[in-house]
Amino acid sequence: MTKRIVARIDIKGPNLVKGIHLEGLRVLGEPHEFASHHFASGADELIYMDVVASLFGRNSFDHIISDTCKDVFIPLTVGGGIRTLKDIERVLKFGADKVAINTAAVNNPGFVKEAASAFGSSTIVVAIESIKTGPSEYLAFTDCGREHTGLNVVEWAKKIEEQGAGEILLTSVDREGTGEGLDQELIKLISDATSIPIIAHGGIGKKEHVKEAFEINDQIGAIAMASCIHYEHVLSNQKLKKNEQEGNDDYLQNRRVNKKITPFSLADLKCYLQKNNIKVPSSLKEYTQYAN
């Protein structure tokens, strides 16, 4: 099975941000600029996550989506603050291909069913934010891992599949931003319990993590990453600036990277995976022709 490499872009206000355990968000730059860069480097898919649901329903978010879809020609999943069928219709109208739902699904699992029947299962991604609470025990959270739902992730994953979700975006909040590698135990629990595609997320810090994860569990169809690829872009571009006067730009000023993270570009990653016999869509010759 061909694997997907997904670039995840967390957005707060007008900026791309990155934290650890989804918290302590640092501004790295503009979402669209990073999306274009990752597209040109061979990303197979993008996720725009409005991490504090700060923008949802605001025109500025619609513009970030539509500007991106004018020149980035890969699937885009948009999440953060989606609560109604109208919300879904709105982001799809501006160019998103899929939506990621978390809180609204937890509040009312029937919403997943409604959304799947209105827009098709392949459009509806349910985001699960998981925190390990005991040996082999993981619970689902919302709001960047802050709000406790009491739901066991395995039961929850089965439930949302039953409701017609087309895909699970599985985030290990424990690993997110740490660069310690994916939580394979968590992923195995979910992949054993479900029969829909899974995007594994949270913890990729170096290329080897991606290779190992695909090798250990062949049920992982896609891996999402953020820190390692965003930092590579920042480090190789002195000019990047944040948008407007908003957010913590400590990182952009000092450019200090978490020691567990070894930044890499997606072009590098794809070459590396291909060399190691992991099937990824061929790295793409004429990217520069279309990417801005």
Add this chain to the structure above:
Amino acid sequence: MQTDNSKNIAIIDYNMGNVFSLMSACKKIGHNAFVTNEKDQITKADIILLPGVGAFADAMKNIQKLKLDELIVEQVNKGKPLIGICLGMQLLLNESNEFGKTRGLGLIEGQVLPLPKQTDNGELIRIPHLGWSKISNMLDQASTKIIKHIHNNNFQYFAHSFYAKVENKNDILALSSYRGFEFASAIKKDNIIGFQFHPEKSGPQGLELLSSAINSFHLKVPKTEQNL
């Protein structure tokens, strides 16, 4: 990027599809695309593009409500080129078995069936098929000409739970497989082309493919004469 070869493409709006991305893609490859469900606009266009995401039955219902079914069939029978994408390709067939039988546009013989949930060896196939698969050219002359860029490494992005079981092998332009299950990923009959994948979301090679499909049509009235 408008050129002399720029074509007027009517992207059919029936509330079931990512028309924005399709329009961006058409513009990127130099065509004049517009989103419409009006008869005049569709009749005047050089090419009809039928997108679609969601349920087959809902899509047909919306198309019928807008009286677009008869118009599309009439236009195609008069020789107007049509490209159907994803659900828009499936709608071209006779019928779908998605949640009960629903009649399609009937432009290409065949039916829409669910993808299998297991391999022949009983291994799980995760559905929907979300991701990139190779498309392999069916080696007849007509198709090699159209999809001249297809080679072994041509990956396109798929997002579907159903596939088109095409009756006549000659209507199949390209095949793909997901976990060993082979299905028609591109179809062609006369002035109709259908793609199960999303060329508009498949990076540069998707845009190339969409571009060669659009350029493969010989319009009845060449642009230059129209302008005289």
